[in-house]
Amino acid sequence: MKEPPAPDLLPRLGPSLIRAARRFGTPVQVTDAVELEAAAAAVRSAFPDPWLRAFSVKANDVAAIVGRIAGLGFDGNVVSRGEWAIARRAGLPNARITLEGVGKTDDDLRAAVRAAADGAPLRWIAIESLDEARALVRVARRSLPRDTALDVLFRLNPEVAPETLRELAVGAAGSKFGMTADELSEAVEVVGAGPGLVPRGVHLHVGSQLRAVDAWRDAVRRGLAVVALLGGTRASFDTLDVGGGFPILPIGDAAPDPARFARELPALLEAIPADRRPARLAIEPGRALVARAGYLVARVLHVRDRGGRQVVLDTGMTELIRPALYDAWHQIDALTSLGKPVDGSPGALEATRVEGPICESTDHLGEHQLPPLRRGDLVVIRDAGAYSASLGSAYNGRPRPPQVILERDGALTVARPRGRITGA
Numbered sequence: 001m002k003e004p005p006a007p008d009l010l011p012r013l014g015p016s017l018i019r020a021a022r023r024f025g026t027p028v029q030v031t032d033a034v035e036l037e038a039a040a041a042a043v044r045s046a047f048p049d050p051w052l053r054a055f056s057v058k059a060n061d062v063a064a065i066v067g068r069i070a071g072l073g074f075d076g077n078v079v080s081r082g083e084w085a086i087a088r089r090a091g092l093p094n095a096r097i098t099l100e101g102v103g104k105t106d107d108d109l110r111a112a113v114r115a116a117a118d119g120a121p122l123r124w125i126a127i128e129s130l131d132e133a134r135a136l137v138r139v140a141r142r143s144l145p146r147d148t149a150l151d152v153l154f155r156l157n158p159e160v161a162p163e164t165l166r167e168l169a170v171g172a173a174g175s176k177f178g179m180t181a182d183e184l185s186e187a188v189e190v191v192g193a194g195p196g197l198v199p200r201g202v203h204l205h206v207g208s209q210l211r212a213v214d215a216w217r218d219a220v221r222r223g224l225a226v227v228a229l230l231g232g233t234r235a236s237f238d239t240l241d242v243g244g245g246f247p248i249l250p251i252g253d254a255a256p257d258p259a260r261f262a263r264e265l266p267a268l269l270e271a272i273p274a275d276r277r278p279a280r281l282a283i284e285p286g287r288a289l290v291a292r293a294g295y296l297v298a299r300v301l302h303v304r305d306r307g308g309r310q311v312v313l314d315t316g317m318t319e320l321i322r323p324a325l326y327d328a329w330h331q332i333d334a335l336t337s338l339g340k341p342v343d344g345s346p347g348a349l350e351a352t353r354v355e356g357p358i359c360e361s362t363d364h365l366g367e368h369q370l371p372p373l374r375r376g377d378l379v380v381i382r383d384a385g386a387y388s389a390s391l392g393s394a395y396n397g398r399p400r401p402p403q404v405i406l407e408r409d410g411a412l413t414v415a416r417p418r419g420r421i422t423g424a
Contacts (some may be wrong), residue, residue, distance in 0.1 A: 013380075015379065016406050017297050021378050023412065026299040027315035027401040031065060031385055031415070032410055034294035040072035043246070045283050047260035052123075052282035054098055058243055059286030060294075061390040062403045064415035066090035069289055075123070077284045079103065081111050093120070098241075098284075100126040100155070101205060102177050106289050109139045116150040116196065117143055124151040126203040126241070129179060133187040135195035144196040146376055152191050153203040153241060154184045156226055158219030178204065181226055188230055188237070200294050201239025201278060202226050208287060210245045217264045221304045224268060228276035238279040246288035250329045258288060287386040294385020296320055296401075297335070300358060300377040309352045311373055316356015316363040318398045320381060320388045324362040336377040337371040347371050354379075360395055389416075397421070 013032065020030050047053060054077040055069045061083060066076060067090035076087035079101025087097050094115055099108070099122050112125045113136075127133045136152070140180050144150065159177035179187060188199045206219045223240050231237040249255040269277055298315035322328035332354055349369040356363035365381070373379075392400055399419030404412050 011343075013295065013406070014335055016068070016410060016412070017295055017380050018378060019339060020406070021297045021299070021335075024402045024404060024414075024418065026297055027313075027319050028297050029319070029384065029389060029401050030295045030297060030406050030412075031290070031403070032293045032295065032406050033068070034406075036065075036068060036290065036385075037072060039289050039292060040069060040074065042074050043258045043283075043288060046262040047283050050280075052241075052280060053291055054096075054282065054284050056284045056286030057087055058390055059386045060290045061086050062416050064405065064413075065290065065403070066092070066349050069095075072362075074289070077286075081096075081108050084111070094122050095120070096123060097124045098126065098153075098282075099101055100128075100153075102128050104128070104132065104247055106135060106139070109136050110143075113139045113144050113150065116148050117145060121148075121150050124153050124200060124239075126153040126155050126188055127191065128155050128177065130183055130190065131188050133190045137190060137197065140194045144194075146195040148196040149198050150196055151198050151200040151239075153201050153239060154187050154191075154199070155179060156181065156202050156204045156223055158204050158206065158215075158222045164304040181222070184226060185230065185415050188234070192234070197297075198236050199230075199234060201237055201241070201280070203241040203243070205243030205284070206245050208245055209247045209249065211247060211249070211255065213261055213264055213403070216242075216245060216261060217268065220264070221268055224272050224278070227278050228272050231276055231278075238324060239282065239363070240278040241282040241284065244283060244285045244288065248286055248287050248291035248386065250331065251382070258285070283338075291383050291386035294379040294383065294388060296384040296388060298379055298381065300373050300375055300379065303373050303375065306353070310352055310355065311352050311370070312355045313365070313379065314357055315381070315401070316358045316365065317360065318356075318358055318393050318395050319401055320365075320384055321391050321393070322364050322387055324356075324360070325391075329366060330384060331382045332365060332368045332370070332379050333382070334371050334373065335349050335380055337377060338374055339377065342371065358398075394419070 016243040054075040063086050075096035077098045078084045191197045192199050203222045204223045204405045206216045222405035227240050237257045246258050248254045248301050298313040302312040317324040353367050354365040402418040403416040405415050
């Protein structure tokens with residue numbers, strides 16, 4: 001891969017990242033509160049109230065981070081009882097949480113119904129298939145009083161061609177996610193016959209890391225058409241959730257920002273008769289809020305010649321699996337060179353193949369331009385705030401790294417401590 005140009009982060013963040021490594025050890029995940037707030041403000045500006053904005057917890061499942069984002073004007077979107085519990089620990093009530101996801105179990109469905117029966121329903125639950133719709137109705141008939149209301153959305157597969165990696169194109173035809181329009185209409189009838197279940201609208205998600213707005217625009221148009229059609233016979237069918245997908249691409253790559261997506265909406269809504277337009281509109285950004293704010297600080301373990309310089313770090317696919325999973329690019333910069341802090345002028349740079357410490361040949365972090373390095377030097381991996389903590393693993397017996405927030409005043413706050421090695 002060719003490394004893109006990037007603005008110099010070292011004058012502002014470098015000393016704090018070095019301080020985090022010295023205080024907490026490496027690897028350590030640092031979230032910059034300044035960048036987090038800026039990302040949240042950009043999304044809020046593009047999709048202001050009365051838009052419903054829910055952070056997709058799967059992007060970063062650290063409860064303290066979820067709580068910070070909730071304080072910045074976002075609710076929580078979860079795909080399991082585990083993520084639901086994280087959202088609750090972050091301080092979100094059920095009324096500000098939506099439950100979606102293709103992998104919901106009967107226990108997940110029972111938990112949603114039980115919460116509604118207890119008078120604390122989720123904002124909504126989104127159904128993925130006819131099988132799931134029937135399962136939800138079975139659960140509701142056993143334990144949901146008829147005078148109780150649990151709102152239900154229905155995930156539409158928009159059958160578009162998302163401008164992203166194949167692995168991230170969840171809105172493509174044939175994807176395991178969502179239903180065709182015909183399946184969705186049948187699922188609405190099934191759920192509408194269930195006690196206490198209220199069909200409320202359509203949920204869709206085109207994919208992640210969208211490099212253009214075309215497929216997203218087409219998907220929203222199809223979602224609006226389904227809402228308009230079914231809303232003609234069901235007054236309560238009034239919601240469209242357009243999902244997320246706003247990209248965080250390598251610095252220097254052209255990418256549409258949230259405002260660019262939002263500019264597509266007025267024309268799409270104007271094409272729908274006023275009395276058939278959804279009364280509620282929602283989005284579910286994940287990566288767009290947290291990716292750029294996250295920095296993974298690592299230490300050099302090995303420097304050697306392998307037909308070119310090779311460096312092995314003490315962090316890799318257990319802390320950031322995206323490069324190994326689908327060759328995602330994360331720029332790496334040196335924080336120290338030969339034991340001394342890099343001050344923004346690192347001197348001579350050399351193409352360096354960077355590897356992780358895991359006993360897998362796919363634990364590879366790309367080729368980067370780096371200054372002279374030796375064992376013990378520190379580097380930082382950028383854009384590591386999304387799908388790092390949440391996709392982390394304990395493979396090779398490695399404890400989870402600490403999650404630390406770099407506050408506006410420079411203080412370092414522990415969001416989640418380092419995992420423990422037990423029995424050693």
